[in-house]
Amino acid sequence: MDYQKIRKRFIPMSETMFFILFSLREENHGYGIMQDVEKITRGRIKLGAGTVYQSLSKLESDGLIQPTQEIERKKQYRITKIGEKILSEEIERIRELFQITEDFR
Amino acid sequence: MSKTRTEWFSTFRYMVPADYENWMEKLAADGWNIDKIGQWSSIRMVFKKTDPKQYRYIFDIHTSAKRDYLETYRQFGWEFVGQMASCFIWRKEYTAIRPESFTDLESIEKRNRNVMNAVMVSFILFTVITLVMIAATLLSSSSMSSEETRQMILFIACAVLFSTYLGWVVWKIYHNRDR
Helix, strand or coil, X not given: CCHHHHHHHHCCCCHHHHHHHHHCCCCECHHHHHHHHHHHCCCCCCCCHHHHHHHHHHHHXXXXXXXXXXXXXXXXXXXXXXXXXXXXXXXXXXXXXXHHHHHCC | CCCEEEEECHHHHCCCXXXXXXXXXXXXXXCEECCCECHHHHXXXXXEECCCCCXXXXXXXXXXXXXXXXXXXXXXXXXXXXXXXXXXXXXXXXXXXXXXXXXXHHHHHHHHHHHHHHHHHHHHHHXXXXXXXXXXXXXXXHHXXXXXXXXXXXXXHHHHHHHHHHHHHHHHHHHCCCC
16 A cells, blocks of 8 residues: 555554554564553553454554464564554654643643 | 243344443343354344353454454453354453453444444345335236235335334444444
8 A cells, every 4th residue: 555545544543553553563462462552551551352453453454564473373463664654653743742732831 | 930031133122232232241140141152143042040240241243254353352351152144242251340342432433333334235235125126016017916916015015124124223323333
């Protein structure tokens, strides 16, 4: 898929997508992602199985993540170059939002 | 007291996934449980009397569920109860916090949209069949006997009723898409 189309589909990104993509900077599987996201958000976000599966399917079909291997029937994923680019753009967008609101304080 | 309880046409009575889940959960809390759901469970389900259970049920739909779909749910501690066509039923016993499978609005809406689209396909199909039957009856009414006309009208009435029901289901799921 064309990069601009992917960009349009994912930016701005939902919090769920953001944290799943962020978590997949390192190889992980569905349940591991949930644990990782719960840890990095200090328990604020606990993803459910349906949400994780749906999100992984969408990210994979658009080429933002890719399956790497299967360990004990657990499919492992990792972020792709396109995924990294989209994630960087989203981080930049959030940083800009933060900066704008900070300037008003 | 009877040790079994039969429920008919459950998926036709509780069309919104959240309503179906709540209905199953209420039955479990009243001590009515089912351990296996199969292809024909949308028509007939037999529940057994057990101790009351606090189960969270999940109704999910996947037309082409891959192996990792089942594995993902199992890793999260969900028990696979069964499948009716492409509808998957999961459950998890809980004590304090009611577990969720869809934890954001986007995924809840996506699940409900998938269910709605599946019903929509049937709705369109039945509507087309109904229209074809009406057209065929009008075109050949002069050559049909009164008995044939009566039968055709009966078929059309059933098809119209079922199409209307399916349309109502689509409408109802659409208006409950966020839960």
